[in-house]
Amino acid sequence: MVKIVHTADFHLGIGFNEFESSQLINEVRLNDLIKNFEVIKNFTITNKADFLIIAGDVFHHPRPSLKILNEFSRILGEILNNEIDVIITLGNHDTAKIYERLSVLKSFKNLNIKNLHIFDEAKYEIIESKNTNEKIKIIGLPYPLFHYLYSFDFISKFEDKLNELIIHGENYDHLVVVGHLYVEGGIIGSERKIEAVREIPIPRKIFEREEIELVCLGHLHTPQNIGDKIFYSGSIERMDFSEENEEKNFLFIELKDRIHYERIKLNTRPMKTIPAKGYINILNSLNPEQDIINFLDKENIEKDSILRIILMLSKNQKKPSINILDKYLKEKRKVLAYKIEFLRKEEENIADLTKKTNLEELLTEYLTKKYKDNELVKRVKEEAIRIIQENED
Numbered sequence: 001m002v003k004i005v006h007t008a009d010f011h012l013g014i015g016f017n018e019f020e021s022s023q024l025i026n027e028v029r030l031n032d033l034i035k036n037f038e039v040i041k042n043f044t045i046t047n048k049a050d051f052l053i054i055a056g057d058v059f060h061h062p063r064p065s066l067k068i069l070n071e072f073s074r075i076l077g078e079i080l081n082n083e084i085d086v087i088i089t090l091g092n093h094d095t096a097k098i099y100e101r102l103s104v105l106k107s108f109k110n111l112n113i114k115n116l117h118i119f120d121e122a123k124y125e126i127i128e129s130k131n132t133n134e135k136i137k138i139i140g141l142p143y144p145l146f147h148y149l150y151s152f153d154f155i156s157k158f159e160d161k162l163n164e165l166i167i168h169g170e171n172y173d174h175l176v177v178v179g180h181l182y183v184e185g186g187i188i189g190s191e192r193k194i195e196a197v198r199e200i201p202i203p204r205k206i207f208e209r210e211e212i213e214l215v216c217l218g219h220l221h222t223p224q225n226i227g228d229k230i231f232y233s234g235s236i237e238r239m240d241f242s243e244e245n246e247e248k249n250f251l252f253i254e255l256k257d258r259i260h261y262e263r264i265k266l267n268t269r270p271m272k273t274i275p276a277k278g279y280i281n282i283l284n285s286l287n288p289e290q291d292i293i294n295f296l297d298k299e300n301i302e303k304d305s306i307l308r309i310i311l312m313l314s315k316n317q318k319k320p321s322i323n324i325l326d327k328y329l330k331e332k333r334k335v336l337a338y339k340i341e342f343l344r345k346e347e348e349n350i351a352d353l354t355k356k357t358n359l360e361e362l363l364t365e366y367l368t369k370k371y372k373d374n375e376l377v378k379r380v381k382e383e384a385i386r387i388i389q390e391n392e393d
Contacts, residue, residue, distance in 0.1 A: 008218025056091025056180025
């Protein structure tokens with residue numbers, strides 16, 4: 001049987017620039033990604049895989065740093081030294097958005113390294129399995145060029161090109177399609193903020209034709225299957241808070257008479273939004289820092305987490321002291337990093353207030369906003385109503 005390890009969307013170099021000490025955090029984040037690439041490498045070598053497929057977005061930017069290049073090439077070299085064929089398609093992040101599709105990965109291609117197959121254009125290669133001597137036809141489909149992607153006849157052009165690649169070439173035992181694409185029916189994760197929402201999804205029926213045995217895709221970060229033979233491995237780490245509840249993994253696939261696959265779990269850094277729904281209400285709080293800490297004390301926060309904390313303030317309310325919260329989060333809760341998002345509640349004007357059904361209702365609302373002590377609110381309201389009633393009499 002042919003053994004394939006399928007992964008994608010490393011996004012080496014992605015950062016959290018909106019956080020305090022973002023440079024330090026980004027270094028840790030890169031180490032997290034490299035660590036999981038090492039896990040995939042070790043699994044690939046230990047299980048004597050025929051192919052490692054990386055379906056796009058190796059890098060988060062077309063021009064990665066020297067450190068990123070050194071780490072990637074080091075791990076890649078170890079895999080290639082074990083006579084494993086590595087298949088890489090270009091993604092939308094690791095390709096410059098110009099006609100020439102400039103990419104650092106093209107430099108690797110120009111070296112003509114044995115067993116390294118980089119698809120910077122739609123094409124096919126027939127590669128012989130080292131373990132079984134079976135011939136595998138790989139059709140590589142990089143992220144489409146913009147002028148194709150947004151043209152009115154993109155789908156028909158795409159299907160014509162795929163048909164052409166399927167028809168041409170010598171005999172083979174298995175046909176595998178590798179691409180960085182958005183296929184109809186796919187669940188969109190953090191990529192919703194980038195190209196995916198503007199793209200025309202490729203109809204899944206295009207890939208469900210009998211000749212195609214397996215489709216290994218990147219681009220959508222949520223691990224998922226579409227039908228019986230279309231697989232997204234998902235990203236190797238949580239890329240932002242839209243993915244905080246997702247488990248990350250890569251695929252180990254065996255091809256024989258049918259597809260047998262297993263998702264191998266990756267350990268990822270915990271990310272958490274607090275609260276999970278809504279916000280922490282500190283409207284007109286007399287001690288907002290302590291109110292926030294009291295709320296956070298009840299939360300399960302894993303060590304070295306990345307947090308997003310959402311607070312609700314009144315329109316002109318002063319922000320709480322970050323120094324106090326920073327000390328609590330870093331020293332007591334041992335979080336790696338956090339960011340605070342502030343929501344502002346618009347104050348009601350006089351016209352809005354006069355719409356209240358009665359004076360008692362208005363008074364109750366005012367007092368509960370002003371004071372936290374329920375007993376005090378009750379006594380003040382009772383006394384105020386008594387005085388009003390005496391004057392009315």
